[in-house]
Amino acid sequence: MARKVKELCHKRIRINNDYWSVAAISEATLILGNIDAAETLYSEASDLAKTRLGDLCTTRHQARHILKCFNQEQNRLDHCFNILTFFMVLSLDNINIRNFFSDIVIIFL
Numbered sequence: 001m002a003r004k005v006k007e008l009c010h011k012r013i014r015i016n017n018d019y020w021s022v023a024a025i026s027e028a029t030l031i032l033g034n035i036d037a038a039e040t041l042y043s044e045a046s047d048l049a050k051t052r053l054g055d056l057c058t059t060r061h062q063a064r065h066i067l068k069c070f071n072q073e074q075n076r077l078d079h080c081f082n083i084l085t086f087f088m089v090l091s092l093d094n095i096n097i098r099n100f101f102s103d104i105v106i107i108f109l
Helices: 002-015 019-031 035-049 053-069
Strands: 085-089 104-108
Touching: 002 019, 019 035, 019 053, 035 053
Parallel strands: 085 104
Antiparallel strands: none
């Protein structure tokens, strides 16, 4: 089925290079086990999405799920998606700053 999805989406891309077609090819490529090619395709899809955060989050979620099913590190492809993560900390009570990841922006109010 993944091969058929790739075939259909490649035909669609020839007409209109849209985000969802590239994202679907990325997922099919990942399901077929080619993580390196999927990484490149996910990055291309992310560039097409620009600031459509909902679409990017949905595709990243799907990629994480597929990776989990194949016993891979779930966040392995997160860098392909242009998504800024941040937290708003309203109180420092019970917060251990050292536990935050390096790619998180912390805003203190």
